[in-house]
Amino acid sequence: MATGFRARHLAVVGLGLMGGSIALALRDYVDKITGIDSNQVTRDYAVEHGIVDEATDDLYEGVNHADVVILAAPVRVIVEMLRMQIGTYLRSNTLLIDIGSTKSDIVDAMANLPIGINAIGGHPMTGKENSGIEESDALLYRNRPFVLCSSRRTTPAARLRALLLVETLQAVPIEMDAVRHDQIVAGISHLPYLLSATLVATIENQAKTDGAYWELAAGGFRDTSRLAASDVTMMGDILSTNTKAVATLLAQFRMQLAMLETMLIAGDDQNLSETLKPIRTARKEWAKNYENKR
Amino acid sequence: MATGFRARHLAVVGLGLMGGSIALALRDYVDKITGIDSNQVTRDYAVEHGIVDEATDDLYEGVNHADVVILAAPVRVIVEMLRMQIGTYLRSNTLLIDIGSTKSDIVDAMANLPIGINAIGGHPMTGKENSGIEESDALLYRNRPFVLCSSRRTTPAARLRALLLVETLQAVPIEMDAVRHDQIVAGISHLPYLLSATLVATIENQAKTDGAYWELAAGGFRDTSRLAASDVTMMGDILSTNTKAVATLLAQFRMQLAMLETMLIAGDDQNLSETLKPIRTARKEWAKNYENKR
Numbered sequence: 050m051a052t053g054f055r056a057r058h059l060a061v062v063g064l065g066l067m068g069g070s071i072a073l074a075l076r077d078y079v080d081k082i083t084g085i086d087s088n089q090v091t092r093d094y095a096v097e098h099g100i101v102d103e104a105t106d107d108l109y110e111g112v113n114h115a116d117v118v119i120l121a122a123p124v125r126v127i128v129e130m131l132r133m134q135i136g137t138y139l140r141s142n143t144l145l146i147d148i149g150s151t152k153s154d155i156v157d158a159m160a161n162l163p164i165g166i167n168a169i170g171g172h173p174m175t176g177k178e179n180s181g182i183e184e185s186d187a188l189l190y191r192n193r194p195f196v197l198c199s200s201r202r203t204t205p206a207a208r209l210r211a212l213l214l215v216e217t218l219q220a221v222p223i224e225m226d227a228v229r230h231d232q233i234v235a236g237i238s239h240l241p242y243l244l245s246a247t248l249v250a251t252i253e254n255q256a257k258t259d260g261a262y263w264e265l266a267a268g269g270f271r272d273t274s275r276l277a278a279s280d281v282t283m284m285g286d287i288l289s290t291n292t293k294a295v296a297t298l299l300a301q302f303r304m305q306l307a308m309l310e311t312m313l314i315a316g317d318d319q320n321l322s323e324t325l326k327p328i329r330t331a332r333k334e335w336a337k338n339y340e341n342k343r
Numbered sequence: 344m345a346t347g348f349r350a351r352h353l354a355v356v357g358l359g360l361m362g363g364s365i366a367l368a369l370r371d372y373v374d375k376i377t378g379i380d381s382n383q384v385t386r387d388y389a390v391e392h393g394i395v396d397e398a399t400d401d402l403y404e405g406v407n408h409a410d411v412v413i414l415a416a417p418v419r420v421i422v423e424m425l426r427m428q429i430g431t432y433l434r435s436n437t438l439l440i441d442i443g444s445t446k447s448d449i450v451d452a453m454a455n456l457p458i459g460i461n462a463i464g465g466h467p468m469t470g471k472e473n474s475g476i477e478e479s480d481a482l483l484y485r486n487r488p489f490v491l492c493s494s495r496r497t498t499p500a501a502r503l504r505a506l507l508l509v510e511t512l513q514a515v516p517i518e519m520d521a522v523r524h525d526q527i528v529a530g531i532s533h534l535p536y537l538l539s540a541t542l543v544a545t546i547e548n549q550a551k552t553d554g555a556y557w558e559l560a561a562g563g564f565r566d567t568s569r570l571a572a573s574d575v576t577m578m579g580d581i582l583s584t585n586t587k588a589v590a591t592l593l594a595q596f597r598m599q600l601a602m603l604e605t606m607l608i609a610g611d612d613q614n615l616s617e618t619l620k621p622i623r624t625a626r627k628e629w630a631k632n633y634e635n636k637r
Contacts, residue, residue, distance in 0.1 A: 174559055174561040175561065175562075176561075176562065194558065194561070223555070223558065225555065229553070232549075233549075233553065233555055233556050233559055236546050236549050236556055237546060237556060237559055237560040237561070237564045238561075238563050238564065240542065240545070241563050241564055241566075241567035241568070242563065243600070243603060244538050244567060244600075245567055246619055247596060247599045247600045247603060248534065248535060248538060248596065249622045249626045250599045250603075250618075250622050251530065251534070251595050251596045251599050252530050253621075253622070253625045254599070255526075255530050255592075255595075259523070259527065261519065261523070261527055262531060263629050263632070263633060264488065264517065264633065265468055265490065265517070265531055266531040266634075267468040267470075267488070267531070267532070268469075268470065269531070269535050269536065269569075269570050270531045270532065272535075272566040272567070272569045272570065273535035273538060273539055273566070273569075274535070274626055274629075275563075275567075275626075276563050276566065276567060277622055277623060277625075277626040278623055278626040278627050279623070280623075281616055281620050281623055285612055285615060285616045288607055288615065289607075289610065289612050289615075292607055292610070296608055298545065298549075299604055301545050301549075302542065302545045305541045305545050306537070306541045306593075309537060309540065309544075310537075310590065313582055313586055313590065314586060314590055316583065316586070318579055321579060321582065321583075322575055322579045324544075325540055325575045325578065325579065327547075328540045328543045328544050328547070329571060329572055331543055331544075331547045331571075332543045335560065335568075336565075338557070339557060339558065340560075340565055
């Protein structure tokens, strides 16, 4: 695929599932890939499996000669890197993209990078049950939405280059501002995580006196509770950088839940059923229009 | 497999996924199977595909000569059949099992059946994404929990015969009283459904002004919202026959959610993380000890 994306030297900061997969997907379009990670086992794995050409735990050394840098670390680590030193490490005209799960704090931090650094926020809507460099997959991004959020350091040329990069990953670029992005992911990702975790906490509390809760739990519980097994550090980072949007969605969720509960307790079966029907339709329409097409 | 279960004439009332699958699984252990269903297309399908030997829409005719009758209909239909006429249709010493999703109302109704009818409540913890007779699967029950709840009409011999039937389905029989069953399923099934439906309602409300909610929703939303696509009639039946247990669990859920929300809004990341960690562990332990073994 000749999308036009090319880089001389790509640096990927953070060699996890996401960073490793980007490196694999961009392999044929860059001359050299450097991986930066604090974990030696991870670095060795990435080099031995040809995911990167070289790896280091030295951020300066790793990014200093790159013309494209991807920050694939947890949100608060990315924010920290942007605020502290990375701007001064980069060559002028470098394209800097992050793939953190919330965007407002990151795009705000990008605004204070030195002029000449071309920075844009990114959020690929993909993942896998298991994380880690050994799960890297060149097709992880294919057909998945990849949100791009411009910052005060996004030049028109940088934006186009980022779009080409996203297309080279075979992802679907979607541009929007960071605040809107964070509101949306609060609804489709952070709220579901909190519900999932709270469900597990509720059942765990019950199961203290009756182990049959765990024994009988089946497919419905499995799906609804799956997100509760997400990495706590990552989710803590995400929630703490998106508190306002999450709290707003939680308030709306409570309102909707109270409505259903009122009908349930009142025995208003007719109304309950009339309320649940369009919800069912909405879920089925979503699956038909989006999920099943991926 | 010689489990010892035998029947001369099995009647399955309700030819959906669950009833059809029971008929298929018991095929080799009974001399004759009659299916009872109000839908002619369903009856024709069941006979043409050898799921049952004959089918009728006449409840009396269908169950009158059977020595084992399985009620595989929505909960309130089962309760209605038990209260109205089915007791007088059955021969003395018939084994009557239902597979409704809540058990208290059903087991209460069984208590008033004529003496001589041996009735026991059942709830197989299994299912499929799609329903209907054409989804029937002889292995649907294999390795899945099958709860049995005794009623005032459960003789010791009937209980043993029901256990043999469950083993013939290759399911795992779990005996408990109906009230306890209903509390447990309120937690592992009905509460998850309500959360799932409320999540979809919340997102739908947001999506009215921003379609990108649907567009960006990915795997986390998919899993957490899956139950919202459940059949509304079935779920309405289930909720309305388990209101007290569901309302109790909802109150506990709200308490747990408020705790997490307080930490989130207060910015108490340390405490939030310490609370989420054991929740993650509990979910992973459940998957390891139960889900992954099935």
